[in-house]
Amino acid sequence: MNAILIGLITPQQPEDRCKEYLDELSFLADTNDIQAVRRFVQRQDHADTNTYVGSGKLTEIRDFINARRDTDEPVDIVIFDDELSPRQLRNIEKELQIRVMDRTILILEIFLRRAQTSYAKTQVEMAHLQYMLPRLTRMWTHLDRQRGGGNTSRGMGETQIEADRRIINNRIALLKEELRKIDRQMTTQRQNRGKMVRVALVGYTNVGKSTLMNLISKSDVFAENRLFATLDTTVRKVTIDNLPFLLSDTVGFIRKLPHNLIESFKSTLDEVREADLLLHVVDISHPNFEEQYQVVEQTIHQITQTALPTIVVFNKTDAFTYTPKDEDDLTPIRRENISLDELRRTWMARLGDNCVFISARHKLGIEELKNIMYDKIKQIHIRRYPYNDFLFQKYE
Numbered sequence: 001m002n003a004i005l006i007g008l009i010t011p012q013q014p015e016d017r018c019k020e021y022l023d024e025l026s027f028l029a030d031t032n033d034i035q036a037v038r039r040f041v042q043r044q045d046h047a048d049t050n051t052y053v054g055s056g057k058l059t060e061i062r063d064f065i066n067a068r069r070d071t072d073e074p075v076d077i078v079i080f081d082d083e084l085s086p087r088q089l090r091n092i093e094k095e096l097q098i099r100v101m102d103r104t105i106l107i108l109e110i111f112l113r114r115a116q117t118s119y120a121k122t123q124v125e126m127a128h129l130q131y132m133l134p135r136l137t138r139m140w141t142h143l144d145r146q147r148g149g150g151n152t153s154r155g156m157g158e159t160q161i162e163a164d165r166r167i168i169n170n171r172i173a174l175l176k177e178e179l180r181k182i183d184r185q186m187t188t189q190r191q192n193r194g195k196m197v198r199v200a201l202v203g204y205t206n207v208g209k210s211t212l213m214n215l216i217s218k219s220d221v222f223a224e225n226r227l228f229a230t231l232d233t234t235v236r237k238v239t240i241d242n243l244p245f246l247l248s249d250t251v252g253f254i255r256k257l258p259h260n261l262i263e264s265f266k267s268t269l270d271e272v273r274e275a276d277l278l279l280h281v282v283d284i285s286h287p288n289f290e291e292q293y294q295v296v297e298q299t300i301h302q303i304t305q306t307a308l309p310t311i312v313v314f315n316k317t318d319a320f321t322y323t324p325k326d327e328d329d330l331t332p333i334r335r336e337n338i339s340l341d342e343l344r345r346t347w348m349a350r351l352g353d354n355c356v357f358i359s360a361r362h363k364l365g366i367e368e369l370k371n372i373m374y375d376k377i378k379q380i381h382i383r384r385y386p387y388n389d390f391l392f393q394k395y396e
Contacts, residue, residue, distance in 0.1 A: 002037045003029055003077040003101075004061065006053060009043040018081075020288055021255070025081050025103060027206075032110050034077060038064065051091050052080055062096050077101055082256070086135045103256055104131060119182050126175040129168050136161050136168075195384060196237075197245040197377050200272050202300060203281035204292040205252025208315045211360040212281060213249040216370070235271070240374045243381065248275070253296050272303055276380050278310040279373075284340075284357070285319035309380075311372055312355040314348075318362050 007022045009015050018041060026036040042057045051058050065075045077099045084092070084102040093100050101109075108131060111124040201209045217236035235248045248271045272278070278300070282293050293312075300308070320340050338346075340357070348355055356372055358365030 001034045001076040002073055003034045003079050004038040004040060004064065004075055005029070005036050005079050005081065006061070007039070007041050007081040008047060008053070009041060010046060015043075017288075021081050024255070025079060025106075028103070028106050028110065029079060032106060032113065034079075036079075037073065037075065040064075047082065048088075049085070050087060051095065052082070052084060052088050058092070058095055065096060065098055079103070079106060089135055107254070107257070119179075119186075122175055122178055122182070126172060126179065129172050129175070133165065133168050133172075136164050197276045197380050197384070198248070198271075198274060199238075199245055199277045199279060199373070199377065200248045200250055200275035201279045201281060202250055202272055202296060203252060204283065204296055205254050207252070207281045207283040207286075207292075208360045209249055209252065209281050212279075212313065212315065212358075213247065215360055215363065215366055216373075217247050240370050240377070243374055243377055245377050253299050255291075255295055257299070272300060275308060277373075277376055278308050279313050280310050281313045281315050283316050284314040284343075285316040285321065309376060310354065311369075311376065312348075312351055313369060314355065314357045315360055317357050317364065318359040 005022050005025050007018045007025070009018045013021070022039055022041070029036050040053070040057065040061055042053045044054065048054055053061070061078065065078070068074050075098065078092070078096060078101070080092075080100070080102045082102060083104040084100070089100055089102075108124065108128045112121075112128060115121040115124050201213055203209050213234065213236070217238045235246055238245055238247045250271055280293075280296060280300075282289055286292060317340060344357070353372060353375075356365055356369045358369055360366070
């Protein structure tokens with residue numbers, strides 16, 4: 001399928017950031033097997049409350065779609081970089097006469113395709129239905145056969161939209177009850193793990209968490225160069241030297257992550273909330289890795305409401321690019337003009353031994369990371385079992 005991408009340049013979102021967001025949106029589309037063939041960008045103070053972009057830009061988009069309608073590569077979908085309100089979605093579809101998506105529904109569809117376990121599928125389906133409920137058209141009657149028992153008879157004067165809304169609400173209620181049962185089971189499973197130290201891998205999507213998980217735990221967690229390659233939490237028992245602990249790989253974060261999805265993935269995120277130590281993996285080769293770092297830190301704070309011990313793992317050092325700045329160039333220094341050694345002496349220096357630089361792909365820095373993890377986990381273990389500290393003495 002072919003798609004065109006729509007973004008805005010605003011005072012809060014300058015041109016370079018808009019381009020980066022559209023690059024990410026294009027990557028999301030590719031993950032869902034959609035090819036982005038054209039981008040439309042408009043500069044304005046804020047999104048139009050009726051049509052997101054102005055009427056002139058919407059006409060330009062419509063003309064482009066119509067011009068390609070009878071070609072070998074017609075436009076199938078229009079994807080907007082922000083979440084559209086029900087009014088915006090309705091007005092845009094009426095004007096363009098084509099399928100319209102926003103970043104939120106694109107992420108939800110990726111999650112629907114990527115979910116493997118029944119738990120993840122249930123979580124994503126509920127988030128998807130909660131998002132679509134206020135945006136109903138006439139596309140939900142297929143859920144009627146899934147509605148289960150109860151009094152679901154349709155009144156004489158009931159419209160199709162009202163019937164669809166009732167069907168979806170019934171389905172959401174069933175999914176919530178199913179999730180409550182699974183939540184209780186997962187809570188019991190976590191309690192049965194005993195008092196072992198728990199370490200959780202967190203980070204922006206596609207930063208290499210699953211690859212690192214495989215290296216540390218010697219397991220075979222699915223990993224590929226696509227967004228949200230991992231949805232289901234994987235927990236492995238790992239031993240470094242004489243010290244056992246539990247290591248979990250969690251779903252990656254992303255900017256503008258749908259709120260309903262965070263709520264639905266509560267139990268997945270409980271692995272973060274209940275962790276003793278976090279490994280925050282950062283793709284240092286990404287042009288805006290610092291913003292990605294802040295997105296994850298803010299999301300973790302929302303989940304945990306407290307500061308957890310964290311090791312920041314700067315990954316993909318092999319892909320870090322550096323272009324030396326000409327000594328006659330008087331323009332301000334940009335990130336790409338700073339070497340990795342210089343970068344380490346910036347704000348990262350304040351992290352001290354709470355950060356490490358690695359390349360999971362080339363297995364560089366892994367032993368240093370394991371040594372840091374060993375020291376941190378040992379400290380947690382000794383605080384938890386103060387009378388067992390003699391266990392470590394013969395290994396030092």
